[in-house]
Amino acid sequence: MEQKYGLEAIASQVRRDIIRMVYNASSGHPGGSMSSTDIVVALFFKEMKHSPKNWRRDGVGSDLFFLSAGHMSPLFYSVLARSGYFPLSYLATFRKLGSPLQGHPSTDQGLPGIHIASGSLGQGLSVANGAAVAKKMNGEENFVYVLLGDGECQEGQVWEAALFAAHNRLNRLIAITDWNGQQIDGRIDDIMGMGDLTKKWEAFGWSCREVEGNNMNSLLQALEWAKGAVADPRPKMLLLNTTMGKGVDFMEDDNRWHGVAPSEEQCRAALEQLPETIGDF
Numbered sequence: 001m002e003q004k005y006g007l008e009a010i011a012s013q014v015r016r017d018i019i020r021m022v023y024n025a026s027s028g029h030p031g032g033s034m035s036s037t038d039i040v041v042a043l044f045f046k047e048m049k050h051s052p053k054n055w056r057r058d059g060v061g062s063d064l065f066f067l068s069a070g071h072m073s074p075l076f077y078s079v080l081a082r083s084g085y086f087p088l089s090y091l092a093t094f095r096k097l098g099s100p101l102q103g104h105p106s107t108d109q110g111l112p113g114i115h116i117a118s119g120s121l122g123q124g125l126s127v128a129n130g131a132a133v134a135k136k137m138n139g140e141e142n143f144v145y146v147l148l149g150d151g152e153c154q155e156g157q158v159w160e161a162a163l164f165a166a167h168n169r170l171n172r173l174i175a176i177t178d179w180n181g182q183q184i185d186g187r188i189d190d191i192m193g194m195g196d197l198t199k200k201w202e203a204f205g206w207s208c209r210e211v212e213g214n215n216m217n218s219l220l221q222a223l224e225w226a227k228g229a230v231a232d233p234r235p236k237m238l239l240l241n242t243t244m245g246k247g248v249d250f251m252e253d254d255n256r257w258h259g260v261a262p263s264e265e266q267c268r269a270a271l272e273q274l275p276e277t278i279g280d281f
Contacts, residue, residue: 005278009275009277010082010278012275013276013277013279014041014075014079015248017281018074019248019267019270021092021095023261023262025095027095028074028259029071029072029073030245031244031255032149032244032258033075034245034248035178038219040065040075042220043145045079047224048143050062052084053084055112059131060140061140061142062142063142063144064115064144066115066144067147068124068128069118069124069148069149069178070120072147073104080112085112092281104117121149121151123157126157126160126161128173129170132165144172144174145175145176149183150178150181150183151182154191154194162201162206169234171230171233171234172230174223175235175236176240177237177240178213181244184258197239201237208239209236211240212240213240213241248273
């Protein structure tokens with residue numbers, strides 16, 4: 001998808017949106033949203049085949065993106081608005097009563113860009129499997145993307161879905177894990193260590209690559225690799241080495257920012273570190 005701003009500039013503005021949305025709502029999840037910003041910006045503004053004007057919930061004829069880690073909704077809403085799916089002014093209604101921009105994405109108000117309700121962790125890969133199977137059966141050559149959190153991968157359903165995808169040779173399924181090493185209660189390794197995720201995914205029949213997840217060039221190269229490897233029947237997994245709270249020094253690598261809104265002073269300090277490149281909502 002073409003745009004007049006560079007991807008890094010868009011990512012900076014999206015991070016500003018995340019901070020302002022969570023601050024305005026006095027609740028939300030900034031940490032993972034900011035660590036995953038670069039990959040979602042790369043997908044929607046560069047790699048994915050999609051059309052806001054012709055959006056259909058069934059996704060026929062388009063690449064599909066599913067946010068399994070639904071608590072990262074501020075990121076998703078910002079990218080959708082800045083891609084043209086709905087007015088930018090909607091971002092000011094985040095988590096407000098009656099707003100279509102609820103704390104976790106929902107479908108009850110028909111918000112464009114949202115294919116599924118998400119937030120119950122562990123389910124997104126299963127949905128992505130179904131979409132990839134449907135596209136394969138219909139002869140569509142579109143890609144299906146799904147974003148998971150590393151803490152989310154402690155859910156057993158993720159690994160059942162991993163087996164299903166490999167068994168059904170879903171070669172156009174590209175899963176992505178935000179591997180920032182943090183979850184709401186602490187560091188992943190302290191809560192329930194995941195070990196070597198690369199070896200795990202490969203053992204489950206996936207083609208896997210570790211990527212510097214906050215480096216735009218590395219992300220673009222990895223996405224091109226995943227898209228170019230369709231001759232390999234295995235589904236693809238990109239493990240993104242990222243930093244929670246990326247872009248704001250006092251938030252970085254600190255699990256306390258998983259689900260906490262900044263104070264007025266913290267909001268101001270955060271925004272001073274994130275250039276306003278496109279214009280605030």
